[in-house]
Amino acid sequence: QQQVKQSPQSLIVQKGGISIINCAYENTAFDYFPWYQQFPGKGPALLIAIRPDVSEKKEGRFTISFNKSAKQFSLHIMDSQPGDSATYFCAARAAGNKLTFGGGTRVLVKP
Amino acid sequence: NAGVTQTPKFQVLKTGQSMTLQCAQDMNHNSMYWYRQDPGMGLRLIYYSASEGTTDKGEVPNGYNVSRLNKREFSLRLESAAPSQTSVYFCASSEQVLNTEAFFGQGTRLTVV
Numbered sequence: 001q002q003q004v005k006q007s008p009q010s011l012i013v014q015k016g017g018i019s020i021i022n023c024a025y026e027n028t029a030f031d032y033f034p035w036y037q038q039f040p041g042k043g044p045a046l047l048i049a050i051r052p053d054v055s056e057k058k059e060g061r062f063t064i065s066f067n068k069s070a071k072q073f074s075l076h077i078m079d080s081q082p083g084d085s086a087t088y089f090c091a092a093r094a095a096g097n098k099l100t101f102g103g104g105t106r107v108l109v110k111p
Numbered sequence: 112n113a114g115v116t117q118t119p120k121f122q123v124l125k126t127g128q129s130m131t132l133q134c135a136q137d138m139n140h141n142s143m144y145w146y147r148q149d150p151g152m153g154l155r156l157i158y159y160s161a162s163e164g165t166t167d168k169g170e171v172p173n174g175y176n177v178s179r180l181n182k183r184e185f186s187l188r189l190e191s192a193a194p195s196q197t198s199v200y201f202c203a204s205s206e207q208v209l210n211t212e213a214f215f216g217q218g219t220r221l222t223v224v
Contacts, residue, residue: 009151034212043115043201043215044154089153098144098169099213101153 003027004092006102014110019077021105023090026071030092034099035064035075038087047088048075080109113137115216117202123222124192132187132219134202140214141207143185144169145177147198148218154201160185161207192223 006023013019023033034049050057050064050073057064061084063076077084090102118133136143141162146154146169156169160179174196176188185204189196199220203213 004153006153041217043203043217045215046212049212098156098159099154101155103151103153 003100004090004102006090006105008105009103010106010108012108012110013080015080015082017080017109019075019080019084019107019109021075021088021090021107022072023074023092023102024070024072025092027092027094028071029094030100031095032093033064033066033073034091034093035062036089036091036101038089038104040086044089077107080107082109082111085109115202115204115214117200117216117219119219120217121220123224124189125224126193128192129188129190130192131189132200132202132221133184134186134216135184136202136204136214137183138204138214139182140204141182142205143179144203144205144213145175145185145187146201146203147171148201149198157187157200189221192221194223197221197223 004025035047036044037047038044048059048062052068061078066073087104087106089104091099093099115136144159145157155171158177160166163182166177178186199218201218202216205213
């Protein structure tokens, strides 16, 4: 039973378009929500993270939107580039616990 | 700056064989982790070590054992490999369990036939 549900499993977007990945959780004790980016043959690497006391965080072309009441958070990749083609994982952590990951979304940006 | 180093990168085992996956980090981190990655399942925690001298089970510990050899090294052992253990294994480290960012190695692709 996954505590963090991620959708879609895969996504194809044209260069310059917006990629949107959604995650939902049940555990209200989660207090930290990171997104990891993974390129083929590599380990995941932290991309951006948010805490539930803010509704949005932006770093360059990447934005996390957080809806505490709906227990949902999403990653938006603006002006998607071929170099953004990767697998993206959302995750959540409750204080004192380990990270729980979503199932991953494979993003392909077509030139 | 190597970060987290895993060996081997690839391995094929026969059912019932044993092997140890090695992991070392050079960031002086206290906590280390072993995850497995399967399609559609994300990363699932197998075991972790909050600090040198301690180890604890994660979500999917059955069929695995770990050793925190020293602060740098954390190994994962499969005593009797099964096809269900075919996966990509990642080692990770962080300053401490409560810390935010985990740094991952490049992974070990294991196939059990």
